[in-house]
Each structure stands twice: as C-alpha cells, then as structure tokens.
Amino acid sequence: MDDRIKKYLKELEQHLAVLPEHERKEALDYYSEYMNDALEEGKSYEELLSELDTAERTAAAIKAETSIKNVRSDPGLKNYSRLVRYARIGFTKPLTLLMFSLLIFTTYSIAILLFLGTVISAAAACLILPALVYEALKIPSGYIAEIAGTIGIGVFLSGLMMLAAYGFFVLCRPLFRLSANLISKMINKDKGQVGSTEPTVDAPIAESKKRKSGRALKAGLVIIAVSLLITVATGLPLKLFMIFNSMKPSSITVHSQEFTMDEVDRIDITTAHSLIRLKEGSSDKILLEYEKSDWLEFDISCSNGQLSFREGSNGRLPLFSLVSMHENRAELTVALPAGYRPDKISLESKGGFLYIEEAHLPVEAKTYTGSIFIDVPGITAADGIPDTVSTTTARGSIYVGGEIVKAGK
Structure with missing residues (x-):
C-alpha cells in the first residue's frame, strides 16, 4: 500500500482515538478495505485521495456514523449525546445546521419531559407504598381484611406508578432512535460521504436487553394483578367506592x-x-x-x-x-x-x-x-x-x- 494511504490511515486512527478500540478498529478496517477495493478497480492513488475528505473530517463522519449505530442498538442518553457532539462537526450548510439545532432542541425538550414523568411516577410509587403500609399498621389487628386490603392497594398503586415510570423511560428509546435516523439523513443530505457504513444492531446485546426488560415487566404485571385480586377479595375497594360515589353503606x-x-x-x-x-x-x-x-x-x-x-x-x-x-x-x-x-x-x-x-x-x-x-x-x-x-x-x-x-x- 502506498505511503500516502498509510499516512492517511494513521492520521485517521489518531483522530479516532476517542472511540472505543473495537469501534476504531471496525472503522479503520472498513476504510482500508474500501481503499483496497477502489485500487483494484483501477483507481489511482491520486484519484482515491482526491475523493476523500481530510482525515479529520472523515474521522468526524465516522464518529457520527458510529454514534448513530450505537444509538440504534442502544438508544440511551449517553450514546445520543455523543452523537450530537460528533454530528455537529460534520455539517457545512447553514440550513442543515439550523434544522439540526431545532431537532436537537425538540428531542432534548421531549426527553426532559419524559424524564420528569419517570422521576415523578417513581417518586409517587416510593411514597404511596410506605404511606399505605403505615396506614395499615394503624388499623386494629382485628380487622385483617382491611389491613390486607390497604397493603394491597399500596402495592397495586405503587405498581401502576412504577409501570408509568417504566413507560416514560421506554418512550425515550424510540425518541432517540428516531432523532438519530433524522440526523443520519441530514448528514447524508448535507454532503455525500464516501464510505458511509450501514448501521448495524448488535443483535445478541439488543435481544438480551429486551429479554431482561421483558422479564421485569412481566414480573411487575404479575405483582400488580395479584395485589389487585387480593385487594378486591377483602372488600375494601367496594366500601371506598360506595363512599366516594355517595352510596348508602350495605352494612x-x-x-x-x-x-x-x-x-x-x-x-x-x-x-x-x-x-x-x-x-x-x-x-x-x-x-x-x-x-x-x-x-x-x-x-x-x-x-x-x-x-x-x-x-x-x-x-x-x-x-x-x-x-x-x-x-x-x-x-x-x-x-x-x-x-x-x-x-x-x-x-x-x-x-x-x-x-x-x-x-x-x-x-x-x-x-x-x-x-x-x-x-x-x-x-x-x-x-x-x-x-x-x-x-x-x-x-x-x-x-x-x-x-x-x-x-x-
């Protein structure tokens, strides 16, 4: 391989030093293979180098593409923030940069609202259960049904609040993934980048996370359902329902x-x-x-x-x-x-x-x-x-x- 190509790849590796080793190696292997294929197709070294951006700008594009791939496979706040930081460097057109800024503002605004929903719901769950357990402990020991019903209501309501918190949290994932897809389109529209890679999802990791979250969700739903059944069996919800609906007590x-x-x-x-x-x-x-x-x-x-x-x-x-x-x-x-x-x-x-x-x-x-x-x-x-x-x-x-x-x- 020509020394100029080696120098280009060396500079590219230096600019990619902030990436994890496996991501950096994947990008360098891709560009090395891309260059070898281009040379085998008859392109000269001069033509190949003229088609490429500087090593610094190519590194910025790789960081953005890698971040997009990471957001798609694991759409969390850390990966998305890294994508925003890297993608901003690569935009050259003012209109695209403006659209990018509006997209980021909108995404973070919605994410903050979802985060607040998560925190408030989780806090409510943490307050409701202890409060109702405390109320249950104040009930005289002879009223077993009311004690069980009060604790059951606490578990049921806390479970619903945790379910709501989980829902708000999960909604952040498709939000970040959608925003990453739009950023990817903006990057490609801003300028055609040579050697752009198709983002891939780490299927085993993604599936493992889905299985874990799925098991936790099922366990939560089972707890909510069981607590509801126990609570209803005690008759306490019916009694409260009759009071709050201005119905005369049956007993x-x-x-x-x-x-x-x-x-x-x-x-x-x-x-x-x-x-x-x-x-x-x-x-x-x-x-x-x-x-x-x-x-x-x-x-x-x-x-x-x-x-x-x-x-x-x-x-x-x-x-x-x-x-x-x-x-x-x-x-x-x-x-x-x-x-x-x-x-x-x-x-x-x-x-x-x-x-x-x-x-x-x-x-x-x-x-x-x-x-x-x-x-x-x-x-x-x-x-x-x-x-x-x-x-x-x-x-x-x-x-x-x-x-x-x-x-x-």
Missing part, C-alpha cells in the same frame, strides 16, 4: 335512644361524615336514631342539660381524614317533639350533609365539605336563610327550598 346497624324534654335544653351533634337530619318528630320525647356504619363509632351523653353526640373512626378504614371529607349516606336523625324549643342546637359535620327541616329553632349548622339543606315548607330561596339558623361551610354549598343560595368551592 349498618341502627341505634336509637330517647330523652325527655326536661333533661335537655342544649343539643350538640358532631359527626365525621354521616349526614344529620333535624326534624319534628311524632313523639313527646327527643329521639336520636343513628345508622352506624361498620367503620365508625359513636358516643351519646346527656349531662347538665346538654345532649351530646360524637362520631369518629374506629380505625377500620385507612386514610380516614381523607375519606371523611366525602359524605357517608348513613343518617343520624334528631327528631324533636312538636313545640319543643331548646336554648341552642349545634349541628356539625366535616364531610356529611346537614338537613334542617325546622326553621323556628335556634340552629348553628357548620360543615367543612358537606352541604347544608334547609327544607322547610313555605320557605324558598327567595326568602333566604331563616334568621334563626346560622350556617357556616368552608367548601360546601347551602340550599334553601331545594335551590342553591351559596355555591361551594
């Missing part, structure tokens, strides 16, 4: 208690999220009739003229502070004798609705997310809220005669 027990008018001059009722109904009864006694849901407990007391009712969680449901912000359709009815007028009636619920069917009574009604309904014959929204009734709600609505007078937030 309730009714508790009733009566008090004489002489022993009560103040009434103080507080529920977590069961609705409260104040109405006129048919008896000469004060009647409290409570539909108790199986995740709640209550206490009734009467002393010093004050009748008190308190409702709270028995620890059976996880995340009760969140659950109690939605109304429970089980009902606490406070039925008062006709003509009875206590000094004060206080009705309060965090998430439950309040129904007031007596307008002449001194009522203080308060909710957080629950709505307040004043349904008294002869009183409409045009009349407004009766003077005897004080209403306070943070996020609920207030209705008079079936029409809204104050919208909730």
